[in-house]
Amino acid sequence: MYQTFAYYYDQLMDKDLYQQWLDFTKQKFGSLKQQRVLDLACGTGDLALLYAQQGADVYGVDLSLEMLTLAADRLNKAETDATLMQGDFRQLTDLALPQLDLVTCYDDSLCYLTNLNDLQTTFSQVRQALKPGGTFLFDMHSLYQVNEVFPGYMYNYHEEDWAFMWSSFADDPSNSVLHDLTFFVWRDDLGGYDALNEIHHERTYPIIKIKQALAASGFTEVETFGGFAGETITPTTERWFFKAKVSQA
Template structure:
């Protein structure tokens, strides 16, 4: 599921998102386990480029990939304004096909949860393994099963801003541990003084930690660490966001691209 018109208001609504925490978690993983002579980074689910630009500022050579052309349009404009040469590609991460390999791949902001089938997740892990150099890292976060069940399903959220407002209702999805987000946006038209409404539906699905672990191992990764809520400490029953650090073994020959 890709973002549509919402892409152009995404940054305004996500001003308080903990982007610096995502960056610091990834940098911590890189310092602990990464290839110090390879600072190439693949940002899957790059969205409007918020993290891509931050990683580039940290000295990484960044490539961004997202399914939404609208999100990528915003990302390209922001990178250009920042004077950064960041290539962005419009692709489904489960069908990833790029010409090079990278020292690290990040899938942040629960982007992996937009894949609604086991096959899509496992194919993504396989594709990422193909696009990492031996010793390269995969770092990603997903919603916990607890977060989907207790934090989203049958909950409503709202924002009553002067220029942007929304009503956001979440319902149980078709598959286990899935959620359907129905969001109505109200955007102020400055010329007429009236609010323009548009609606979007977003689907997310997560899986147990044990499933992600097994799929990573099946794709050839070493699972180095599993943390929660931007911490390297092991997840608890009420953790909301699960973090994985995995590595393509140094002695594993890469698949052909």
């Protein structure tokens, strides 16, 4: 995902969201100082940087090498250290990760796992990476967001030398959405715009299915929330938040 879009994705992202994810993390986990923290699907490194500035020992994993290159540049400019690794959610045990205190996976990144087996595999991999008593925090699109908000959604944005078009459509299987993303980037050598297009498929699952997959992977004490401040989930909640613990035993 985002193999050709990393720079423009980073430009479009609402940076205020990262502070909200940090605040949620501190609210549900506590101080990050001297904690080993993995930011799963770390993207261009905004949240990893915030974690490091909190005094955490930070690891970042992402599938996109282009994203990780931008993340490394961001951390270097801030004179902040984090260990960045290219890898797949479903194969974390292939990476040289230590036993972690906390794993986070935000921005609905788990919705790119479009079958339940892959989601449970990822949960199992995260479980193995966490030490006893460790915590997993993540968010996912709600059923309402995928089935009611996204279908027919359109968003357009433009700068002087580039523009962006986003259209979303209902997709198969159930509770899925297709995002058609196109960037138009001005190229002087062409004397015109170069179109860069990607199709992104996302899927979510009923909360009960997510909880069952967490339990089957060895997590306990699963909690759910309807917003960054820990609100109660309602039928029109757009993003679900989860906290899952590994037992101390």
